[in-house]
Amino acid sequence: MSRIADCFQRLADNHQKALVVYVVAGDPSPAVTVPLMHDMVASGASIIELGVPFTDPEAEGPVIQLAHERAMRHRVSLRDAIAMVASFREQDTVTPVVLMGYINPIEAMGYEAFAALAASAGVDGTILVNVPPEEGQVLDKALISQDLDPIYLLAPTTPEARARMVFERTRGFTYYVSVKGTTGAGNLDIDEVTRRVAGFKAYATTPIVVGFGIKDGESAAQVARVSDGAVVGTALVSLMAANEQDPVRLRAAVTELVADMRTAMDAVS
């Protein structure tokens, strides 16, 4: 069984929901990333989405755009992000790590070379923001041949017929983007999320996690109640910007936010 499937099984056994955390590799500096990954797991994170820095993060709001810029100042590449996962795996062989980002760095490396390198480092899957299933067919073959999960997204604008198609292609889990907008935008409409996720559940082939608009324990708990997990990105990345110069305070702040969310989510599961 893959680490992702294992993880959801373990969560189900413990009557817990997945807490998925997003940070950009190398933000605010490369040395901080792997220790932060361990901290987040220790305080209750279930799955780590490691953002791969890109010059043109076109689906991100201002907070995560700046995170990409901070990491780019350290010239953190796709290769570096994969190396961080390998380093993380020296101590943690259980927690799933998926790479999240844009296709061009993978296109530049070559699909098969990427899949081989990522798998050997202990990566579990990819979430590529600008690759809908229609454009991912060739890449998926390379990923699946290395037992990596191509994870696809659903949006408020996705009609049912399309959602069924997405579920035929996605593996590991599926990411429901709960708000029309960029990362960090808008407020969670929990009734709408509840309605859509319940609809998807009728034909879902994987667990569904919900992202966008989750900033604290309360919103994480609301989402956890109606889905298989909550994704927190912008709220975490804001802490990188606020504590850029002080890694000790940064790690404390990240630990606190993740632990708050875990506690709030466990209270409703």
Place this chain on the structure above:
Amino acid sequence: MTSTVEDNRQVASEVRAAGINEALTVMPDEKGHFGPYGGQFVSEILMTALAELDQAYRHLKNDKNFLAEFHHDLEHYVGRPSPLYFAERLTKQMGGARIMLKREDLNHTGAHKINNCIGQALLAKYMGKPRVIAETGAGQHGVASATVAARFGLKCRVYMGSDDIARQSPNVYRMKLLGAEVVPVTSGSRTLKDALSEAMRDWVTNVDDTYYIIGTVAGPHPYPMLVRDFQSVIGIEARAQCLKQFGTMPDAVVACVGGGSNAMGIFYPFLEDRDVRLIGVEPAGHGLETGQHAAPLSRGKIGILQGNRTYLMQDSDGQVLDTYSISAGLDYPGVGPEHAWLKDIKRAEYVAVDDKQALHAFRQLNRLEGILPALESAHGLAYAMDLAATMSKDEIIIVNLSGRGDKDIPTMAKLDGISLD
């Protein structure tokens, strides 16, 4: 030899009779691919909006009322057809092939950009979207978008890199006069590509009531196709005008390429005329060897940015490189996917011209023909001038003079050390 008002009327009716759908050849495929290029590399939120746009366009391009409105506005609002003008003194100076200028600079708002904006504003209207957004580099597409928004009563917001705002101030003010909101983009390289990313972010947020008018033949499908179709009026006219004036096809058609909309517009109707050389001219900036240029077809590698796979200026890690050209409208690291395909199948040739050569052509056209070209168009002109000198006097080159240079006067005056204040 030069075109007359009478000729222009004749051509206008021929263009109307042909209709834009006549100009379609087989590409792209249903999913928007030109061979390996193009496609829809966008976030899931936009996939449904793009499918709706594709469906609306495929229906409307054969709709009589839509086409009638499009051609009516091209004639009465834009001032089409634009003349195909014999640059006699420039030709004499170069001593070779006849240089014919397709005068897109004479269009309303001063460039070819308005053709596409009329088409897309009509799409917005037919799709019931009250708000339009646009990205702009030199400001020409922003002005054209703000113009059609005023003409059709649509709300308009234009995203523009803060560096471009600084070097194209007349156009910024003009957009504001037209009632558009101009939003400076300070992320990334603060130029056209960042303005495009910011417009995409607006679109994902406001997708229900907003139509995104992309200004070039790039972005996700169906944009490269529909922008090309709306711009192909340039090539349809030029082809008919050349036949009428000379009874023959041109030997070469030359156009500058940034994103590539003016080039695609004039090339497309000539694609099946295999003896006609199609030459796209990229900006070599300070020189291809310096790395400071914006010539992905000449020096880029295949990559994916802003919705499509194409040739891209990028490093070995797949990060997009900063580009440079004196011309803001050509300062873009990607290029329309159909150009990438035409390059690979060798139906079109792509060359590059540096700042110096473009500036020389800019000055020559002023002095010899009394025409002030846009710096963008001066790139195509520069290559055509050199090419003409190597050809015989009975041969014909058509240059797409895609825009006028009024907007570049501050840049030129600064180069000449003249203060305009």
